[in-house]
Amino acid sequence: MRIRRNLLLSWEILAAHKLRTLLSVMGIIIGVAAVVLIVSMGRGAEERILGRIRTMGTNLVIVRAGQVRLIAGRQRQMNTVRTLLPSDAWAIAEECPSVASAAAAIDRNMPVKWGAGSIVTRVVGMNEEGFRIRNITTPSGHPFDSQEERAARRVAVLGHTVARDLFGDADPLGLQVRIRRVPFEVIGVAAPKGVDVNGRDQDDVIFVPLRTAMRRLFNVTYIQAIYVQARDAQASKLAEEEARNLLRQRHRLRDKPDDFTIQNQVTLLETEREMSRSMALLISSVAATSLLVGGIGILAVMLISVRQRRREIGLRRAVGALRRDIRNQFLAEAGLIAGAGGVLGVTLGVCAALAMSGLGYWEAVISWPAGAVAFVFSVSLGMVFGIYPAMRAAHLEPIQALRAE
Amino acid sequence: MIELEAVEKAYGSGSTEALVLKGISFRVEAGEYVAIMGASGTGKTTLLNILGCLDKPTGGHYRLEDTDVVSLDDDALSHLRNRKIGFVFQMFHLLERTKALKNVMLPLIYAEEYPDDAEERAKKALTSVGLADRIQYKPGELSGGQQQRVAIARALITDPAIVLADEPTGNLDRRSGLEVLAIFRRLQQEGRTIIVVTHDQAVAEHAGRILLLSDGAIAHDRPVAEPRDAEAELASLPKEDRR
Ligand SMILES: Nc1ncnc2c1ncn2[C@@H]1O[C@H](COP(=O)(O)OP(=O)(O)OP(=O)(O)O)[C@@H](O)[C@H]1O
Ligand SMILES: [Mg+2]
Numbered sequence: 001m002r003i004r005r006n007l008l009l010s011w012e013i014l015a016a017h018k019l020r021t022l023l024s025v026m027g028i029i030i031g032v033a034a035v036v037l038i039v040s041m042g043r044g045a046e047e048r049i050l051g052r053i054r055t056m057g058t059n060l061v062i063v064r065a066g067q068v069r070l071i072a073g074r075q076r077q078m079n080t081v082r083t084l085l086p087s088d089a090w091a092i093a094e095e096c097p098s099v100a101s102a103a104a105a106i107d108r109n110m111p112v113k114w115g116a117g118s119i120v121t122r123v124v125g126m127n128e129e130g131f132r133i134r135n136i137t138t139p140s141g142h143p144f145d146s147q148e149e150r151a152a153r154r155v156a157v158l159g160h161t162v163a164r165d166l167f168g169d170a171d172p173l174g175l176q177v178r179i180r181r182v183p184f185e186v187i188g189v190a191a192p193k194g195v196d197v198n199g200r201d202q203d204d205v206i207f208v209p210l211r212t213a214m215r216r217l218f219n220v221t222y223i224q225a226i227y228v229q230a231r232d233a234q235a236s237k238l239a240e241e242e243a244r245n246l247l248r249q250r251h252r253l254r255d256k257p258d259d260f261t262i263q264n265q266v267t268l269l270e271t272e273r274e275m276s277r278s279m280a281l282l283i284s285s286v287a288a289t290s291l292l293v294g295g296i297g298i299l300a301v302m303l304i305s306v307r308q309r310r311r312e313i314g315l316r317r318a319v320g321a322l323r324r325d326i327r328n329q330f331l332a333e334a335g336l337i338a339g340a341g342g343v344l345g346v347t348l349g350v351c352a353a354l355a356m357s358g359l360g361y362w363e364a365v366i367s368w369p370a371g372a373v374a375f376v377f378s379v380s381l382g383m384v385f386g387i388y389p390a391m392r393a394a395h396l397e398p399i400q401a402l403r404a405e
Numbered sequence: 406m407i408e409l410e411a412v413e414k415a416y417g418s419g420s421t422e423a424l425v426l427k428g429i430s431f432r433v434e435a436g437e438y439v440a441i442m443g444a445s446g447t448g449k450t451t452l453l454n455i456l457g458c459l460d461k462p463t464g465g466h467y468r469l470e471d472t473d474v475v476s477l478d479d480d481a482l483s484h485l486r487n488r489k490i491g492f493v494f495q496m497f498h499l500l501e502r503t504k505a506l507k508n509v510m511l512p513l514i515y516a517e518e519y520p521d522d523a524e525e526r527a528k529k530a531l532t533s534v535g536l537a538d539r540i541q542y543k544p545g546e547l548s549g550g551q552q553q554r555v556a557i558a559r560a561l562i563t564d565p566a567i568v569l570a571d572e573p574t575g576n577l578d579r580r581s582g583l584e585v586l587a588i589f590r591r592l593q594q595e596g597r598t599i600i601v602v603t604h605d606q607a608v609a610e611h612a613g614r615i616l617l618l619s620d621g622a623i624a625h626d627r628p629v630a631e632p633r634d635a636e637a638e639l640a641s642l643p644k645e646d647r648r
Contacts, residue, residue, distance in 0.1 A: 005514050005519060006514055009500075009503065009507060009511075009514070012502065012503060012507070013500070013502055013503070016502035017502075311498060312500060314498075315494075315498045315500075315511075316511070316515070317459075317483065318457075318459055318486060318492050318494075318498075319486065319487060319492070319511055319512035319515060319559070319563075320483050320484065320486050320487025320488075320512055320515035320516070320563075321483065321514075321515045322479075322480050322483045322515070323479060323480075323483075325515060398459050398460075399454055399459055399460050402459075402494070402498065
C-alpha cells in the first residue's frame with residue numbers, strides 16, 4: 001500500500017529530526033505515563049482496601065451493640081449498651097431465612113502472661129462459628145468446638161502477633177497462658193490477617209470461648225457484637241433487614257431508635273468501589289486534560305514540520321503525489337509519533353509504578369488495560385490534531401511549495 | 406507530442422496582475438532535444454512548469470500526447486507527472502536525510518502500481534548516471550554534480566517519455582555540467598524528448614533546437630546545425646581529478 005511504503009520513509013525523516021519529534025510528543029509521553037502511574041497506584045490502593053474488607057469474612061453482616069460512630073476516620077463504639085444478648089445471636093441464626101449462621105462476640109483489653117513475658121491484648125470471647133464466619137483459620141492447632149464452648153473450657157486460640165510477642169519462634173501449643181491470672185491452654189494459633197479497615201492489627205488478639213469469656217473473665221451477661229453470615233452476597237441486604245426487624249422486636253423498641261448498629265460488608269465494598277470509581281473519573285479527566293495538552297504539542301510541531309518541509313511536499317507533488325497522498329502521509333506521521341510517544345509513556349509509567357512498589361512506597365497494580373487505552377487514545381489524538389497540519393500540507397500548490405526556502 | 410497554442414500565464418489578479426507569458430505557440434516532436442533560452446525573469450521556469458503539468462496556463466491550449474492538459478483536474482495532473490514526465494530541478498530538490506537509493510525510488514511510491522523490482526530499477530538508474538558506488542550515500546555526502554545526477558536518476562526511474570530540466574548545469578562546474586549533458590544526449594538517443602532551460606549559450610548548443618524567450622514571447626526558434634558533443638568535450642578535458 002502507498003501509505004505503508006511511505007511510512008518507512010516518514011519514519012526515517014522523523015528519526016532524523018529526533019529532537020523535534022521528541023519535543024512534539026513530550027506532552028503525550030508525560031500524560032500517558034502519568035495516567036498509567038496514577039491508575040496503577042489507585043488500583044493498588046483499592047486492591048489493598050478491598051483485601052482488608054475481604055479479610056473480615058464472607059457475606060458478612062456485623063451487628064454491634066449501641067451506636068457506632070466514626071471518630072477521626074475510625075469506628076468507635078460509644079457508651080456501653082447491655083441490651084445485646086447471646087440469645088439474640090441464636091435467634092438471628094434460627095429465625096432469619098437469609099442468614100446462614102451467626103456468632104456472638106465480646107472483647108476487652110486484658111493483660112496476658114506467659115512465663116516472665118506479659119502483654120496487653122484484645123481478648124475476644126466468641127462462639128465457635130465465629131471462626132468460619134470471619135475466615136479465621138488455624139494452620140497450627142485447631143479452633144475450639146461447641147463442646148468446649150458450652151462447657152466454658154479455658155482454652156485459647158492466639159492471634160499471630162500475640163503468639164510471636166509471647167513465644168517468639170517457640171511452639172505455644174499445649175502451653176498455658178494466664179489471662180488476668182486465669183490459666184488458659186493454647187489450642188491453636190490463627191493465620192495472620194493483617195490490619196483491618198480501621199487500620200487495627202487483627203492479629204493482636206486472643207480468642208476464647210464466648211461462655212468462658214463472659215463468666216470467667218468479663219463477668220457480664222451481654223455481648224458486643226454478632227457476626228452474621230448471609231446465605232450469599234445477594235441475600236446480605238435482606239439478612240441485614242431481617243436481623244434489624246428481629247432485634248427491634250426482641251428489644252421491644254417500638255418507636256425508639258435502634259440500640260444497635262448494623263454494618264454490611266457488601267455495602268462497605270460498594271462504597272469502596274463507588275469511591276474508586278469517582279477517583280477513576282477524576283483521574284481520567286486530569287489525564288484527558290494532559291493528553292489534550294499533548295495533542296496541542298503535536299499540532300504545533302506538525303505545523304512547524306509542514307512549514308519546514310514545504311520543498312519536500314512540492315517535490316513529492318511534482319513526482320506524482322496526489323493531494324490525499326500528502327494528507328495521509330502527514331496524518332500517518334502524526335499517528336506514528338503519537339503512538340511512539342504512547343509506547344514511551346506507557347513504558348515510563350509502568351517503570352515508575354514498578355519503582356514505587358519496588359521501593360515499598362506504594363503497592364502498585366500495573367493496569368495494562370489503562371496502558372492500552374492510553375496508547376490507542378494517544379494515536380487517535382495524534383491523528384485528530386494532525387488533521388489540520390495535514391490539510392495544510394495537502395493544500396500547498398506544488399509550484400509554491402517548491403519555491404519555498 | 407507537445408503542442409502549445411497561444412499559451413498565456415498571468416500571476417496575481419486585478420491591478421497587480423502581471424502577464425508573464427504572452428501567447429506562446431510551438432510544437433515539440435517526440436525525440437526532440439530542445440533548449441529554451443532567455444534573460445532572467447522572462448518566464449523560462451514558468452513555461453517549463455506549464456510544460457511539466459506543475460502549473461496551468463491562464464490562457465491558450467496545451468496538448469500533451471493528445472491530452473488537453475488545461476482541462477485536467479489536480480489528480481489527473483499528478484498521474485500525468487508521475488507517468489509521462491521526469492523533472493530535473495535547478496536546486497536538485499533531494500530529500501536531505503535520505504539515501505540516494507531511496508531518493509531515486511520516491512516517484513515509484515506514487516506510481517499506479519509499485520513494481521516488485523523497485524530497488525533494482527533504482528540501482529540501475531543510479532548506475533546509468535555513473536553513481537553505482539554512491540547508492541547508500543546521503544545528499545550531504547555527495548558533490549553538487551553527483552547530487553544533480555541523483556536527481557536525474559530519480560527523473561528516469563519511471564521511464565518517462567519527456568525529461569524537463571531547469572538550469573540543470575547552473576550549479577555545476579564544467580566537467581560535471583558536461584557529464585550531465587552527456588546523459589541528456591544519451592536519453593535523447595533512447596528516444597526520449599528532452600527540454601532544457603538554460604541561459605548558457607554553450608549548454609544550449611548541445612540541443613538540436615533553441616527557443617529564445619524574450620519578454621514572455623518567443624523571439625527565435627531555430628535548429629542547431631551541428632549540436633555539440635558532450636562526450637567528445639569530456640574526453641578533451643585535461644585528466645586531473647575525476648569527480
Ligand atoms: N508565483 C509567482 N507569483 C508572482 N510572480 C511570479 C511568480 N512566479 C514567477 N513570477 C514572475 O514571473 C516572471 C518570470 O519568472 P520565471 O521564474 O519564469 O523567470 P525565469 O525566466 O525562469 O528567470 P531566471 O532565469 O532568473 O530563473 C518573473 O518576473 C517573476 O517575478
Ligand atoms: Mg528560472
